[in-house]
Amino acid sequence: MTPEQKKLFNIIVLGLGFMFMFTAFQTCGNIEQTVIKSFNSTEFNGSGYTSMSIIYGVFSASNLVAPSVVAVIGPQFSMFFSGLLYSAYIAMFIHPYTWSFYTASVLVGVGAAVLWTAQGNVLAINSDNHTIGRNSGIFWALLQFSLFFGNLYIYCAWHGHEHITDKDRQTVFISLTVISLVGCFLFFLIRKPDPDMSSSEVTESLIHAEQIEDSSDSSTPSSLGSQAVDAFVQACKVSVTKEMLLLSFSIGYTGLELTFYSGVYGTCIGAMTRFGEDAKSLIGISGICIGIGEILGGGIFGLLNKNNRFGRNPVVLLGLVTHFVAFYLVFLNIASDAPLAPEAGTNREAFITPSVGVALLCSFLLGFGDSCYNTQLLSIVGFLFRDKSAPAFAVFKFIQSIMAALAFFYSNFLLLHWQLLILIISGILGTLTFFLAEWKAQSLRETDYSSI
Template sequence: MNPEGKKLMNIIILGVGFMLMFTAFQTCGNIEQTVIKSFNSTSFHASGYTSMAIIYGVFSASNLLAPSVVAIVGPQLAMFFSGLLYSGYIAMFVYPYTWSFYTASVLVGMAAAVLWTAQGNVLTINSTDQTIGRNSGIFWALLQFSLLFGNLYIFLAWHGHVHISDKDRQTVFISLTVISLVGCFLFFLIRKPDADAEGGPGEASEVLQVESSDSTLRSPGSDLCSQAVDAFVQACKLLATKEMLLLSLSIAYTGLELTFYSGVYGTCIGAMTRFGQDAKSLIGISGICIGLGEILGGGVFGMLDKCNQFGRNPVVLLGLITHYVAFYLIFLNIANDAPLAPEAGTDLRAFMEPSVGVALLCSFLLGVGDSCFNTQLLSIIGFTFRDNSAPAFAIFKFIQSILAALAFFYSNFLLLHWQLLILVVVGFLGTLTFFTAERLAQSNWHDSDYDSI
């Protein structure tokens, strides 16, 4: 296999590993608030929204330190051990306790920062300026298959269930834990790209290492403390750059809408008693529709990246329009109190007779719009900050997770219409600043090409 083929294989393995891990974790996040409402325990007093707020809050605080961890242990081991903590969080639902639930939430928050920083690093060092868009799309499409398999299982397992029993819960979460562990071990199949290796074939099989600030691979004799400090300093410097400041509003929007589609919207569908006794199982179908939208968007916009003569702006604009259509239909279709309804659900209606078809169409549109924003953000960050990819992706997740934590926090008490209004305003502002950042990136690229002549 040629060097470019091996790099592509690394991207595919990375995507499949994340697909399995997040088949478990995203399914867990999609159903946990509904599951918690069904607990037959008087000793458990917790909120799925609060757990997610803790995860993303700790995630954001950990992101500026994550490049240091990746610099010390390398991206491969960083992803593996982070994945183990994700598996532990899922396993906690088999026999849940309030203290273990919130402790696991803190640990997953720390693990997430390391996991996504390492992922961005692996994506970048296995890509070139010509392949970063394609590889971002491939990774994103593979990752979003996770929304299909787990949610299909939820639909089949919970079809016709008005109440989720302890046995139902334990069966689901044991299965999800095993799937997550399989994904963790797949990371050991990722190898250092041949193009970065020196010497004979034996060196090509070495495991991947994170690049330092000068884009070289870490040597065995490197000063690890110096690398850790350097990674932290680089992250702080990048956070203050014009390009990252411009992208920050777009990244912030992805954090808000991540919360909405991954935690709030599924809960709203499950709370709608007007959808009948299958409302709970519709949470799984909604997740599948989101996944189909994510896969379509990631695959199309990633694979057509080389054919796009107009840059990333049209894709981001399409994502905003798609989300606006979804938000308007949700406003008309879903009851205002659905995010806060008790286990029995809500009998209220919005401005039209509630329709399952419209609800699932909105799920699909949410997935398409999310893929538009995320694939283009992955692409522009990998393109703009190629020489400092680990700190750059850490900042990406730092900003995204702060806003996701804030959104999960206000989801505990804000009615649906207020949540939609926040998404509309931040999405519009984030799109405008992305356009400016893309114009600056293209200008710098053309200037660089001119200087190299």
């Protein structure tokens, strides 16, 4: 196997590992609030929105130290141990208690920061300037297959169920826990890239970059403690660069819309009694449609646009237009109180007679638009900060997760039309600032990127 084939193999294994893990976790997040409403236990009074807000809040704070963890134990073990925390969170739903629910939320927030920082590091180490777009697309498409398989299972398991019983819940979450564990162990198949010039520079920079550039005693061997401190300092420095400050608005938007499509919109569909007795199982079909949109977008803009001939801006603009069409249709089709409705659901109409077909079309558009943003953000961050990949992706996830935490928090209180207004305003701002960052990247394409 040539060095290039080995790197491609690593990207595929990385994508498959995340596909299994997030088949379980994203399905869990999609049905979580609906499942919690069906609980018949006086020992449990948690909120799915609150749990996800805790996860993303802790996720955000933990991103400040995640590069240090990856620097000390390496990306492979970082992903494995973080994956175990995801599995524990899913397993908690088999016999849920309020204390275990919120404790697991905190732990998975910590694990998420380490997991995604390590993922960004593996992606950058196994890519170069010519393959970062392709590899981002491959990873994103494989990851989004998780939405297809997990939600297809939910549809089949809950078809015709107006109420989710304890047995229904336990069967689903035992299966999801096993699927998550399979993804954890797949990470051990990732191989260390052959030591060529680009990969060795990337690996070295993860631990020693700031020492080499700034420190007068760079020849002194670093202890594990100093490696951790170096990684933290790098993350702080990356976060205040002009490029990252510009990208922070578009990254923040992806956090807000992540909350909407992964937690709020599925809950809205399940709460619409005018969709009939299969409204609960439609949550699964909605997730499948989101996944199809994500996979299609990842394939088109990652695999088929290898040379990035037209730049990233047209793709991001397409994502904005797609999302705005989706938001408008959701506004017309879904009742404004659907995110906050009790288990019995809402019998209200919006501005048109509720249509299952329109609801599922919106799911597809939400997924397609999300892939437009995320594939291009993964590509530009990996491109601009390839020599500091772990700190850069830690900052990426810090911004994204803190906005997702904020969105899950206000989802407990705001009606649907107010949530859509927030998404529209942040989407416009994020797209304009992405344009500026991409133009800056284009102007630097022929220069030495190690100075960034």
